[in-house]
Amino acid sequence: MQNPFTWAGFGQWAFAASAVAFMLLMGWRWDRRRRELADTGAIAGSGTGAGTGKAEIAAYVATAAWALVVAGTGLLTPIGQLFETLRSLVWLGLVFVLFSRDGRDSSVAPIRPVLAALVVVELLQPVLLLVAANNPGPAVPGIVQHTTVMFRLLVATGALVLVHNLYAGAMAQQRVALRWTCAAMAMIWGYDLNLYTIAYLARSVPQELAALRGVALIAAAGLLVIGAVRGRSPSRFSPSRAVAFQSLSLLVIGAYMLIMVGAAQSLAWLGGNASQLAQLGFVFVTSVLIVAIMPSSRVRGWLKVMLAKHFFQHRYDYRAEWLRFTRTIGRAGAQTPPLHERVVQALADITDSAAGLLLVPTEAGDLVLASRWQWPTVDVPAVAITAEQVPFFEQRSFIVDLDEVRSGIDFQGERAVVPEWLRDEQAAWALVPLLHFDRLVGLVVLGRPPLARKLDWEDFDLLRVVGMQLASYLAEHAGQSALLEASRFDEFNRRMAFVMHDIKNLASQLSLLSRNAEKHAENPAFRADMLITLRNSAEKLNALLARLSRYGGSNREQVEDVDAAEVIRAVADRYNGPGVIRVHVTHETPCRVLANREALEQVLLHLVQNAIDASPDGMAVFIQCHVEGISGCIEVIDTGSGMSAEFMRNRLFKPFVSTKAGGFGIGAFEARELVRAMRGKLEVESREGLGSRFAVRLPLAAAQSLIEAMERTATAPSPSENDAQGKKVA
Numbered sequence: 001m002q003n004p005f006t007w008a009g010f011g012q013w014a015f016a017a018s019a020v021a022f023m024l025l026m027g028w029r030w031d032r033r034r035r036e037l038a039d040t041g042a043i044a045g046s047g048t049g050a051g052t053g054k055a056e057i058a059a060y061v062a063t064a065a066w067a068l069v070v071a072g073t074g075l076l077t078p079i080g081q082l083f084e085t086l087r088s089l090v091w092l093g094l095v096f097v098l099f100s101r102d103g104r105d106s107s108v109a110p111i112r113p114v115l116a117a118l119v120v121v122e123l124l125q126p127v128l129l130l131v132a133a134n135n136p137g138p139a140v141p142g143i144v145q146h147t148t149v150m151f152r153l154l155v156a157t158g159a160l161v162l163v164h165n166l167y168a169g170a171m172a173q174q175r176v177a178l179r180w181t182c183a184a185m186a187m188i189w190g191y192d193l194n195l196y197t198i199a200y201l202a203r204s205v206p207q208e209l210a211a212l213r214g215v216a217l218i219a220a221a222g223l224l225v226i227g228a229v230r231g232r233s234p235s236r237f238s239p240s241r242a243v244a245f246q247s248l249s250l251l252v253i254g255a256y257m258l259i260m261v262g263a264a265q266s267l268a269w270l271g272g273n274a275s276q277l278a279q280l281g282f283v284f285v286t287s288v289l290i291v292a293i294m295p296s297s298r299v300r301g302w303l304k305v306m307l308a309k310h311f312f313q314h315r316y317d318y319r320a321e322w323l324r325f326t327r328t329i330g331r332a333g334a335q336t337p338p339l340h341e342r343v344v345q346a347l348a349d350i351t352d353s354a355a356g357l358l359l360v361p362t363e364a365g366d367l368v369l370a371s372r373w374q375w376p377t378v379d380v381p382a383v384a385i386t387a388e389q390v391p392f393f394e395q396r397s398f399i400v401d402l403d404e405v406r407s408g409i410d411f412q413g414e415r416a417v418v419p420e421w422l423r424d425e426q427a428a429w430a431l432v433p434l435l436h437f438d439r440l441v442g443l444v445v446l447g448r449p450p451l452a453r454k455l456d457w458e459d460f461d462l463l464r465v466v467g468m469q470l471a472s473y474l475a476e477h478a479g480q481s482a483l484l485e486a487s488r489f490d491e492f493n494r495r496m497a498f499v500m501h502d503i504k505n506l507a508s509q510l511s512l513l514s515r516n517a518e519k520h521a522e523n524p525a526f527r528a529d530m531l532i533t534l535r536n537s538a539e540k541l542n543a544l545l546a547r548l549s550r551y552g553g554s555n556r557e558q559v560e561d562v563d564a565a566e567v568i569r570a571v572a573d574r575y576n577g578p579g580v581i582r583v584h585v586t587h588e589t590p591c592r593v594l595a596n597r598e599a600l601e602q603v604l605l606h607l608v609q610n611a612i613d614a615s616p617d618g619m620a621v622f623i624q625c626h627v628e629g630i631s632g633c634i635e636v637i638d639t640g641s642g643m644s645a646e647f648m649r650n651r652l653f654k655p656f657v658s659t660k661a662g663g664f665g666i667g668a669f670e671a672r673e674l675v676r677a678m679r680g681k682l683e684v685e686s687r688e689g690l691g692s693r694f695a696v697r698l699p700l701a702a703a704q705s706l707i708e709a710m711e712r713t714a715t716a717p718s719p720s721e722n723d724a725q726g727k728k729v730a
Contacts, residue, residue, distance in 0.1 A: 007211040012071045014214025019067035021221035026060035028228070029053065055090075055097040056181075062090040067217060075210050078129050081148065085125045088155055091185060092118055095162050098178065111162070118158045121151050142203075149199045156192040163189065180227025184220040191216040316350070316462060324349055325466065329473060338646060339477050340371035343470050347432060347444050348373060350462060355427070355447035359384045360474075360649065366390075367443055369645040375447055378425055380645070382685055385443065389417040393433040394440040399463055400431040401455050430455060432463050434471035441471045441478070488655065492666075559678055561701040562600060564591040564625040564632050571604045572623060575612070583608055587624035593632035593698040594707075595678045600698075603671045603682075607636040607694045610667070614640030614692065630703040631680075639691040648684060679707070 033053035066083040073080055096115055125148060132144040167175060167182040191213060199205040328346040329339075337345070344356035355375035359367040365387030369380045392398070392413065400414045406423055408415075422428050427448050434442040444467070565588040572583040604623070611621040615638045622637040643652065655669040675682040675696055686692035699707050 007207045008074075011075070011207075011211030011214055014211060014218065015067045015071035016214075018214045018217035018221065019064045019071065021218055022060045022064035022067065025221055025224055026057055026064065029057050029060060032228075033057070052097055052101060055094040059087075059090050059094045062087045063217065067214065071214075075213070076145075076205060078133070081125060081129055084152075085122050088122050088159075089119060091188070092122075092159065092162075095159070095166060095185070098166055098181070111165070114158055114162060118155050118162075121155055121158075124151060146200070146203060149196050149205075152192060153196040153200055156189045156196060159189040160186065160193065177227075180223050184223040184227070187216055187220040187223060316458065318462075321350055321462070325469075329470075337373075338371065338650070339473065340646065340650070341373050343434075343442070343474065344371060344373035344444055346470065347463065347466060348446055350466060351430070351446060351459065352449040352451075353429060353446040354449060357445040359443040359445065361390065361440060361442075368649065370442070370649045371646050375427075378427070379421070381419075381421055382683075384421075385417075385419055389419070390440055392417040393431070393443060394435065394438065397433055397435055397464060399433070399455070399460050402428050402430060403452075403454075430463075432467050434467045434474060436468070436471035436475040441474045444470075485655065492655075559594040559596055561592055562595045562597045564593050564595075564600075564634055564698070565589065567597065567600055568604065568623050568625055568634060571601060571608060574605070575608065582612060582620060584620050584622050585624065586622050587626055589626055591625045591627055591632040591634075592701040594701050594704055595680070595698050596674075599674045599678060600696075603674050603696060604634065604636065606667045606671045607696075611636055611638035611640065611692070611694075614638055614642075616640070627700065628697070630700055630706065631697045632700050634696040634698075636694045636696075637691065642688040642690050642692055643684075643686040644688055648686060652684065 062083075066080075066087040069083045070080050092115060096111075099111055128144045128148050128151075163182050163185045167178055170178050195205070195209050195213060198209065325346050328342055328349065331337075331342065336342075340358050340360075344358045348354075348356040355378075356373045357369060357375060357378065357380065358371040358373075360370040362368055366383045367385035367390060368382065369384055372378075396412055398412055398414060400418060402418065402422060404411075405415050405418050418431070422431075422445065428445055429448040429452070430446045432444045432446060433440055434444065568585060568588060572585050575583045608621055608623065615621060619639055623635065624637075625632060625634045627633070653669050653672055655666045672682045675698070678698055680696060680698040683695040683697065684692065685695075
């Protein structure tokens with residue numbers, strides 16, 4: 001039976017393995033240089049250390065490329081010879097860089113001429129290949145090959161002399177760093193010296209020694225690895241997780257290539273047509289598997305989890321996580337997402353979550369949706385979490401694993417506070433509270449990552465710390481917004497002071513004019529009409545003055561018994577005309593509320609006008625009123641473009657923010673304040689692309705006595721407080 005082992009096949013495997021080894025070295029050295037530049041800054045990055053790193057990377061790349069070419073085409077092929085020349089030139093460049101690191105390239109005079117001579121000799125190799133290609137006769141190629149071997153021998157000898165001087169002439173402290181690099185270069189050029197010496201004497205390259213050259217490269221790579229581990233005295237070899245994952249992936253790919261080559265070679269031994277069919281089938285099946293499996297994010301996620309679990313003491317690379325966190329939060333520019341969205345993204349990136357939500361507290365204490373990140377499909381109620389459930393997160397700072405809640409596990413009573421919509425949403429994975437000085441400023445709902453896993457203590461610790469940091473950013477943002485709003489209000493008040501002064505003067509003049517007209521009437525009919533007109537103008541201006549003055553007053557409207565049905569009918573009539581109905585009154589049951597009619601009418605006019613502006617031409621707006629408990633409810637509904645949760649939370653009721661050209665941006669804010677001044681509440685629900693619903697809730701007139709009794713009870717001191725005060729007086 002024929003022995004399947006051949007030196008040519010062994011050489012191919014050895015060179016392929018050495019190529020993989022030097023590619024791994026290149027990846028590690030690249031990551032180390034990147035971290036050194038990040039730690040030392042641009043000044044250190046521009047020095048000799050950066051040059052050494054580049055030269056080493058170039059040497060590793062050139063060696064890996066040459067080994068791959070030799071594994072694929074052979075050692076003595078023209079392309080293999082060209083890549084060997086490139087490899088030698090790059091390693092000579094590394095030698096020069098190592099000399100120049102301590103200035104010895106200028107103090108040791110023979111270094112530059114020797115390097116220049118070796119470079120010239122190597123550059124003669126392509127010329128010899130060109131001569132051999134143009135003279136295909138039997139004599140010339142033999143002479144060219146013999147000359148090529150001699151030149152290789154000269155370069156190996158000169159390079160070894162340089163390596164010896166590099167190490168021997170270095171100071172004691174530098175020898176520690178140079179020892180293993182010099183040993184690796186001595187291994188490479190020492191083997192070349194022996195190989196080409198024998199080839200020069202025998203006038204042919206021994207097949208066995210050529211095959212073992214790949215083993216020598218692997219040994220040189222091992223020496224470089226040892227130097228990397230032991231050469232950094234206070235440090236130790238510790239690649240980043242990204243490089244470790246990439247290196248593992250590269251090893252898997254390399255192993256896959258070796259398996260494929262071995263399998264293909266094994267199939268080739270079958271011989272005949274069966275061999276060809278088997279090879280085609282094998283290539284087809286493996287190609288389909290690779291295309292289907294390798295791009296999968298689930299496979300990549302599984303590799304990361306396994307790598308972090310079995311190769312690292314901690315799951316997270318805290319330095320990398322902190323850098324990514326600061327980049328996400330600190331982004332700026334026109335295309336940068338809002339802060340609330342970046343808060344969700346910063347937290348989701350840590351756990352590789354695919355999406356997330358941010359819930360923030362309202363003035364009433366409920367949690368409502370403030371922002372989404374890559375999660376447009378989840379249906380969040382208007383009140384995501386009620387005010388009664390918020391103290392659990394605020395007092396305990398407890399991160400909730402929703403999978404455990406769904407399975408019935410209850411550590412600290414979290415099952416009672418997780419709302420039903422979060423339990424039903426299977427994509428929701430965890431709840432992370434954002435606490436700032438023991439005050440809940442937000443709650444992040446993390447989506448399920450591609451590779452779901454159980455949260456552990458390290459996840460909880462990191463998420464809790466990052467949540468506190470994000471809470472401080474949100475609190476700072478809220479403080480800045482409040483200061484900006486206060487400054488705008490101050491400017492607004494200064495402007496309104498002049499406006500109020502002018503309106504007051506005008507109202508006084510009109511009132512005086514009306515009184516003079518009453519005294520000096522000559523034409524009764526004309527004067528009567530003039531008197532009515534002037535009196536109406538004066539009343540309107542005085543009403544406007546009173547409304548403007550309200551911002552600095554007690555902020556309480558004088559309310560009375562008002563028929564809400566009559567008010568909505570009057571508002572609708574302002575927009576409807578003969579043959580044109582823009583506002584439909586759909587329901588107007590008797591509904592008498594406590595309100596200021598003028599203020600209520602102003603609120604509804606603003607809401608209806610906004611609804612008309614948001615609706616396409618020809619689409620109607622609906623208004624209705626009905627009784628709910630002890631409150632009357634007036635609703636304005638449209639089927640327009642709708643509003644996003646982020647807009648409703650951060651912009652709808654913010655003064656001086658307007659989406660209309662030339663708008664002052666105070667209408668919605670004023671409407672809400674007018675409703676509050678009448679002891680009411682303005683609610684809004686909206687969906688983008690579907691429309692909006694504004695609801696004005698006011699107390700019923702019939703419940704006035706009950707409401708006043710409740711207010712007196714709320715403000716009156718309790719018996720215990722009376723007793724305490726009595727004892728204090730005594």
